[in-house]
Amino acid sequence: xxxxxxxxxxxxxxxxxxxxxxxxxxxxxxxxxxxxxxxxxxxxxxxxxxxxxxxxxxxxxxxxxxxxxxxxxxxxxxxxxxxxxxxxxxxxxxxxxxxxxxxxxxxxxxxxxxxxxxxxxxxxxxxxxxxxxxxxxxxxxxxxxxxxxxxxxxxxxxxxxxxxxxxxxxxxxxxxxxxxxxxxxxxxxxxxxxxxxxxxxxxxxxxxxxxxxxxxxxxxxxxxxxxxxxxxxxxx
Amino acid sequence: xxxxxxxxxxxxxxxxxxxxxxxxxxxxxxxxxxxxxxxxxxxxxxxxxxxxxxxxxxxxxxxxxxxxxxxxxxxxxxxxxxxxxxxxxxxxxxxxxxxxxxxxxxxxxxxxxxxxxxxxxxxxxxxxxxxxxxxxxxxxxxxxxxxxxxxxxxxxxxxxxxxxxxxxxxxxxxxxxxxxxxxxxxxxxxxxxxxxxxxxxxxxxxxxxxxxxxxxxxxxxxxxxxxxxxxxxxxx
Numbered sequence: 001x002x003x004x005x006x007x008x009x010x011x012x013x014x015x016x017x018x019x020x021x022x023x024x025x026x027x028x029x030x031x032x033x034x035x036x037x038x039x040x041x042x043x044x045x046x047x048x049x050x051x052x053x054x055x056x057x058x059x060x061x062x063x064x065x066x067x068x069x070x071x072x073x074x075x076x077x078x079x080x081x082x083x084x085x086x087x088x089x090x091x092x093x094x095x096x097x098x099x100x101x102x103x104x105x106x107x108x109x110x111x112x113x114x115x116x117x118x119x120x121x122x123x124x125x126x127x128x129x130x131x132x133x134x135x136x137x138x139x140x141x142x143x144x145x146x147x148x149x150x151x152x153x154x155x156x157x158x159x160x161x162x163x164x165x166x167x168x169x170x171x172x173x174x175x176x177x178x179x180x181x182x183x184x185x186x187x188x189x190x191x192x193x194x195x196x197x198x199x200x201x202x203x204x205x206x207x208x209x210x211x212x213x214x215x216x217x218x219x220x221x222x223x224x225x226x227x228x229x230x231x232x233x234x235x236x
Numbered sequence: 237x238x239x240x241x242x243x244x245x246x247x248x249x250x251x252x253x254x255x256x257x258x259x260x261x262x263x264x265x266x267x268x269x270x271x272x273x274x275x276x277x278x279x280x281x282x283x284x285x286x287x288x289x290x291x292x293x294x295x296x297x298x299x300x301x302x303x304x305x306x307x308x309x310x311x312x313x314x315x316x317x318x319x320x321x322x323x324x325x326x327x328x329x330x331x332x333x334x335x336x337x338x339x340x341x342x343x344x345x346x347x348x349x350x351x352x353x354x355x356x357x358x359x360x361x362x363x364x365x366x367x368x369x370x371x372x373x374x375x376x377x378x379x380x381x382x383x384x385x386x387x388x389x390x391x392x393x394x395x396x397x398x399x400x401x402x403x404x405x406x407x408x409x410x411x412x413x414x415x416x417x418x419x420x421x422x423x424x425x426x427x428x429x430x431x432x433x434x435x436x437x438x439x440x441x442x443x444x445x446x447x448x449x450x451x452x453x454x455x456x457x458x459x460x461x462x463x464x465x466x467x468x469x470x471x472x
Contacts, residue, residue, distance in 0.1 A: 059460075062459070062460040063460075065459075065460075066457055066459065066460065069457070070457070073322065073323075073326065076312065076322060077318050077319075077322060080316040082313050083313075086309065086312060086313060087309075090309065093329075094333070097330070097333065172426075176422055176423055176426060179415065179419065179422050180419045180420070180422050181419075183415065183416045183417075183419045184416065186412050186415050186416050186422075187412055190408075190412060190429075193426075221302055221305070221306070223298070223301075223302065224295075224298040224301075224302065
């Protein structure tokens, strides 16, 4: 009887600890969502102060990664989790690594807002804003899927990445055409291209996050799988 | 007495298993080194066949990542390692994630070799080759540091990344100047710029690998530390 109570106690402590970690991941995710929104807003409104704020706040993102990583390691040592408990911790550790890299890309995007653009160039930034909103929605949805460990939403996010890739390619082509027409604008437009690239990479990382959710819920590694394989594995 | 033998047996099995995993990491690292060399060779000699081989071989890199990840998880479950043993496994799991991403960048670089360049453009590729050799040396050195868990070499690699960044910036500036002078070349030169960016990113990832070595040996997380902090932590 004592034995049973003890094991129940240990197990409930594990759940409590993992709940704290999951809440921290959500807080980190929320901060990064805000960072992305602020970076896009800074570009759209040419707000250099907001851009600088995004760049400075990236340090907080890094701190979150280090803290959550530590918490996960400590749970492994103390609780020696197996099977799905360990899988959850692994999924969380991979998730925060990707979230931190999304933070890096967001900082890179914010740097573009420190540049000044003429009105014609400003028009080009509208496309960046559209791509940004699209990627922002992916990030929002995948964090939502993480909170509820919802495979169906994760699958939708995973599929969305193809659309983001196509949108990114269209923008790059348009920006290259603009550079050909006005070669003096090249250095400035290159910065816009880097931002588009950063947004595309954030999309890739949201796809990774979706894969970790499927890995946790289904116990199957779906990295490097084709879209069809993935859907099959996630639904089986 | 029996107890002691048993614990010795368990511990020596852990060592054996971890040795196998470490050898696998070295094999994966060796494959990626070869991939990078082949990608650079393919660009320098305009060898589309070799470029295609690099692209195809990336699947093997992905397989390595999945296999080693599985091996690490299985060791955690079976051996419930603590302290430095767990730290080693964590360092390995982070290492293979970065190695896989280096593989992705290598595949992107190889794609450039599928393009054809005129002789003037071919001259620009020489700079890419120099940057490539520099980054290739970093990769070689950090894998060497991993094999011997050598903090001093890891520190050297970490420092080297700043030089790679400067080299990359110089190349990008040169390529932009070329695009301004000959706007029709823009789409082609953009591909060279993407490759330079990929090489710069490989440098970043080698820096990450160096940090994991320091993390394992010193038991200190040195990610997001300044160069001075890092050196202090690694040598203390």
